[in-house]
Amino acid sequence: MWGKRLFIAVFLIPPLLLYGLFVVSPYAQAFQISGTDWSGLSPSYEFIGLENFRRLLGDGYFWNALRHNGLLLLLLPVVTILLGLFFASMISVGGRADRVGVHGVRGSGFYRVVYFFPQVLSVAIIGVLWKEMYAPHTGMINGFLRAVGLDGLAMAWLGDPRFSFWCVLVVLIWMNVGFYVVLFSAAMQSIPRDLYEAALLDGASRVTTLVRITVPLVWDTIQVAWVYLAIIAIDGFAVVQIITDGGPSSSSDVVGLRLYKTAFADGQFGYASAIGVAMFFLTLTVAVMFLRVTRRDRVEL
């Protein structure tokens, strides 16, 4: 009996210590620090209650950043999921339909492997790569535009406040679509083929089968995809910091970058922690909201 208890302790205490020290305690401290005016210059600070949050409400930079995260939250999941569903259904049921039934396209494995490339690359590599893609003279995008005679469209993409945010959005879509193609096409594999055959026999078009059969049957997966893309949209830090650093003139700023700069450039640790707490509640709200809105009766087969 004692041997068993000792065994449990020996196996549980090291992971719990590591986890408590570096994960649980920082999370708990963040809430506490968000109620202080800690400036980082001195070790002393005072408890100021909700003052940081009041300041947050009147902080134009914060709202500007939050607006960008809001736009990402609207656009990133919608565009990524639509593209993901589109390509995934091409892979799974986009092949020919004949007497034997509905097929996937040939070479579906190849597409799945290639589409997944950005997922295994570090976000730093993707950021640096796209920064170079957008470069005004040496970049591939302007190079392409000049090569096809559209010199007028070639511009300093990241240096223009009108475009910088959209440049970031494009990168986020580019790096995520492939993963959801793979995820959705895996979910579509489990849909019985005869459903499609029956629908096609009844004269349904491909679009109808996508909307009426495929989407309802992979709804669970779409829901999960939505939550994860929303979490990516609330973050966005790495891509923005590497590609535009929030600029020019805050035109592509996001909340994560605000927090990072407030803490590690300005040394306002109390205020930065308040931004972190705001981000936490934002994430929580969005996750709960999406799960409620997208709740549907499961289709049982």
Add this chain to the structure above:
Amino acid sequence: MAVLTRTRLETPSVSTPPPSPRPALLSHLFLTFWALITTLPLVWAVLSSFKSDEEILTSPWSLPSSLRWENWARAWSEAHIGRYFLNSAIVVTGALTLTMLLGAMAAYILARYPFRGSRIIYYAFVGGMMFPVFLALVPLFFVVRNLGLLGTLPGLTLVYAAYSLPFTVFFLTAFFRTLPTTVAEAAMVDGCGHYRLFFQVMLPMARPGLVSVGIFNFLFQWNQYVLPIVLMQGEGAEKKWVLAQGLTALAVNEGYRGDFSGLFAGMTIAMLPVIAGYLLFHRQVQSGLAAGQLR
């Protein structure tokens, strides 16, 4: 769900739908288009790594006139990509070992040795998956600094391992529960102790689960960005930078110096091993990452 509940209409068997090659062709057109969108930037980076700066400046789309491996050599040694690579390898090797060992130990207890409070511990681990890492950044910086581990490789190793634990424990607890109890009981009857049972029976049996979660953790740790830039700052820290950090610094520096070919070479060096590993194990990588997202 009208479409789903409708019974299959008794259509006369003569009216089979005509074979239609068009959808397949159209599908391939769209699919190839996105395949190009995905790969062209990567191919462009690899090709540019062999060009001279002159070629990059004058024609971003042309092929390199010769294979200039010296760009790679310059990026590896002068731009320190080699050092950053080594740092990343050291940190991830240590962190992955620690994650898998501690994660498997905790998961095994939580799955197989129920005791009072074990549910609470389980939810404490799993709850870590819900919090955005940004919330922890400020306090984490000071926790690591107070331990004297700021800007050190062991410090980063411990932090990577700690932040990998929630998913690892969650995934492996579920996995250990699925393993048959009979084998464990038989081993106990034969006089096998708890420790030997874990290391010699349960761990080998859990190998498929360990591989999936290991791949997921490897990519999470190798591709980490925000943790190193917060924890590897301060004087002399640039010798301890990891690849992600070194590469972004390189992008800034080489941009000023106009050494574009060196930058592309550094990027290619950072990119190729992961892409090669992925091509070798793409099935496991895809399933491992999918399991990670569908938590």
